[in-house]
Amino acid sequence: MTGTDLAGLLTGARIVPVLTVPDPRTAAPLARALAAGGARCAEVTFRTPDAEQVVKAMAAEGGLVVGAGTVLTAEQAERAVAAGARFLVSPGLDDEVLDAARALGVPVAPGVATATELMRAVRAGIDTVKLFPAEPLGGRAMLRALAAPFPGVRFMPTGGIDAAALPGYLREPSVLAVGGSWMATPALLASGDYEEIRRLTAEAVERSVP
Template identity: 75%
Template structure:
């Protein structure tokens, strides 16, 4: 599954995690992210209009868009129907994984412990989301989990900001880093699309240096 996800992300190592309450902001948000150099984004299923946001951003053309905070197989199916190219979940759920395989998209379940990681590996997955990364202990925790599972790739997410980005990306087990600092709900409320573009461009630059 990691190869499929890597193919979908097309080498992108920055994954903006977006909570978008107002679907009217989806198009200018997609434009700002694209202008900043982002190639993918995760739209969380935390808002009533998440499917419409997904549809709008997926239709933009410049971004590979996935769905996050997917908790049920039904949500996974709806997300893919709306245009999601991958699915991210805060935890590991066998039914969500099975549904994603059924509809043919990579799935990245969240794990917080070695036991959860072993369950994911047993299910045939080798890419997981370390969540919530910073509250769990940050890089020391990632290193501790990566050591006994050398073939596992991680997408750490949760509490990571621009100041911590480079250190996470430097770890060889990290496929990509998820973060919301580039485009927050406050940015969207204020219409601060130029700020979103700037923060995205800075993150992309850090990911390539």
């Protein structure tokens, strides 16, 4: 599965909320808040022990295309898809994760930070990658530098991007979608402020409309 499949799966969504959710009990109301704000998809990071349960609960709500992020191993990829993840995102480029995604029949966006990694991704048949960590790497300037020699590649920049930086990234022709965590921070989840999550999501979605 390639990034082209990912583009179709996201159905035009240009915002990907990146979620680290410690408590699976918050997953269902979180999914409802994101969907109410206009989000079409979400990426649940496998950084917590209960990430599988979070994926399962959010997918069961039915309002979002739910994927799994921070996928580091083939075993995690298998667990994520079994829980209901429909796409995979990794912070780096790992052949075993790519092979697992192909075997599981789901799109995958591997992370790249250099031209060499991007060349490897292209050789592996990937045409959509995650630029990570986007802001520390140099932001839009780095994005343009990598995109220039690879006109067929689409990027999902993630890492350090906030609401203020979002419009600039979305104006870049090579950008498929932007990943960000500011819409549902750990503090907002801990306080159960789903209305603020909905508001921030709606604001981001509005900014993403050309």
